[in-house]
Amino acid sequence: MAEDLEDLSNQLKVRNERGDGALEGTERVIIAEEYPELVSKVPSSSEWLERHARRGRKAKRFTVLLSQYDRVSAWGLDGKSDLADAFYRIRLGKKALAHAKSLKNEALISWLKADQSHCLLDDQPCKLPPYREMKAATVRGGSTIVQPSTNNAIRHEKTVENDLKPASGKDLSDSFSDESRLLWRMIQRFGAEKSDSAIVTEVLGFTGKRYGEGVILLERLRKEFN
Numbered sequence: 001m002a003e004d005l006e007d008l009s010n011q012l013k014v015r016n017e018r019g020d021g022a023l024e025g026t027e028r029v030i031i032a033e034e035y036p037e038l039v040s041k042v043p044s045s046s047e048w049l050e051r052h053a054r055r056g057r058k059a060k061r062f063t064v065l066l067s068q069y070d071r072v073s074a075w076g077l078d079g080k081s082d083l084a085d086a087f088y089r090i091r092l093g094k095k096a097l098a099h100a101k102s103l104k105n106e107a108l109i110s111w112l113k114a115d116q117s118h119c120l121l122d123d124q125p126c127k128l129p130p131y132r133e134m135k136a137a138t139v140r141g142g143s144t145i146v147q148p149s150t151n152n153a154i155r156h157e158k159t160v161e162n163d164l165k166p167a168s169g170k171d172l173s174d175s176f177s178d179e180s181r182l183l184w185r186m187i188q189r190f191g192a193e194k195s196d197s198a199i200v201t202e203v204l205g206f207t208g209k210r211y212g213e214g215v216i217l218l219e220r221l222r223k224e225f226n
Helices: 002-018 035-041 045-055 081-086 093-103 106-114 131-141 157-164 178-190 196-203 208-225
Strands: 028-032 061-065 118-121 124-127
Touching (some): 002 061, 045 061, 045 081, 093 106, 106 124, 124 178, 178 196, 178 208, 196 208
Parallel strands (some): 028 061
Antiparallel strands (some): 118 124
16 A cells, blocks of 8 residues: 555656646556455555545546445544545445435335346446456456446436336326336336347346246336337
């Protein structure tokens, strides 16, 4: 971490002297696994995180922190919780479900339970790429990492309200459940260029013996929102 801080200072010095263009091609992603463990054992971890949170983007230094705990105190940010806003929070598995429950969003809870690739990007639903695609990207790019992006998150419900209206202009907000609207947005967002079978298995999460249920659900949603 001390070496990282020295590297960060050097990057910022180059940027100040020669401009942003001088840092093109020098991007680096640092992955810190079990970050709370580092906080408890490495004295420089607090400075490391604060400087990367405040200046890392300008220096082309990006961090991915892995943690079992969803509290800023576990990340060594006591009294500096504003630094958490410098990060996207990607919640997986049980952590995603727990957060959705804290939001009291039943549609989001149901969607998260449908497939292991479903997660949260901050408070928004997000679908991880299939494992084979992430592995292929890593193999092609050497150290390439599939970066989290707000482009992969479903837009806020208000911004897609018009997508849920039929040609007649009738507002469907009172006609269909929140869960149906959420599933239909998922299909629109991630299934535009996929076959029906891919939509059923990859987007809706119905595989194996439940595949038939997914086919029926897809057909019902199409009739409701067409």
